Amino acid sequence: MTPFTENVIKLIKQIPEGRVMTYGQIARLAGSPRAARQVVRILHSMSKKYRLPWHRVVNAEGKIVIKDEASYHEQILKLEAEGVALGSLNEVNLETYRWLP
DNA sequence: AGCTTGACTACTC
DNA sequence: AGAGTAGCCAAGC
Numbered sequence: 001m002t003p004f005t006e007n008v009i010k011l012i013k014q015i016p017e018g019r020v021m022t023y024g025q026i027a028r029l030a031g032s033p034r035a036a037r038q039v040v041r042i043l044h045s046m047s048k049k050y051r052l053p054w055h056r057v058v059n060a061e062g063k064i065v066i067k068d069e070a071s072y073h074e075q076i077l078k079l080e081a082e083g084v085a086l087g088s089l090n091e092v093n094l095e096t097y098r099w100l101p
Numbered sequence: 102a103g104c105t106t107g108a109c110t111a112c113t114c
Numbered sequence: 115a116g117a118g119t120a121g122c123c124a125a126g127c
Contacts, residue, residue, distance in 0.1 A: 002124070023109055027122095034122045036109040041125060044108060059109060066108040075108090 004030050008042050011101065015056045018083040019099035020092050022060050029101065055079060056099075062092035 007030035015021055023036040030039065039057075047054040055075040059065045066072045076090055084097055 004124080024111095027109085032123070034110080035124075037107055037122065038109095038124045040108045041106090041123095045125075054108080057108080060111090064108075068108080071108075 004032050004035065004038070005042050005046075007031060008039050009046055009050060009052065012043060012052045012054070012057065013050070014101060015053055015099055018097070020056050020058050020062070020079070020084065020094070020097050021099050022058060022062075022094070024060050025098070026057065056082075058092055062094040062097075064090060 008026055011026050011029055023039045026039045027035040043054045046052055055078040064072055064075055
């Protein structure tokens with residue numbers, strides 16, 4: 001476990017309902033601006049143990065780039081359930097929903 | 102101990 | 115504008 005990992009987990013747990021963050025943003029705040037991919041990996045693997053709101057994390061465009069379709073749709077449903085309006089292409093308006101700590 | 106792998110990003114064709 | 119590519123760094127094997 002690295003400090004970076006802990007920071008990532010902390011940040012993600014702090015995301016309130018109805019808001020989202022980008023992978024890059026989390027990586028930057030966690031101390032490694034270029035570690036977006038690790039954020040993803042950590043988020044995904046740790047969500048099982050720590051129950052992290054992984055669905056509130058999207059890519060830099062506000063879209064969901066996830067590979068697994070099941071999880072992809074699950075994320076969309078959860079976001080909508082929290083009041084996040086998705087575009088016709090299932091994209092989030094970051095100007096509106098991006099959460100700044 | 103070393104190599105592969107990404108729920109990404111930014112830059113270039 | 116859309117597609118290809120290289121860089122990134124920790125986790126998993």
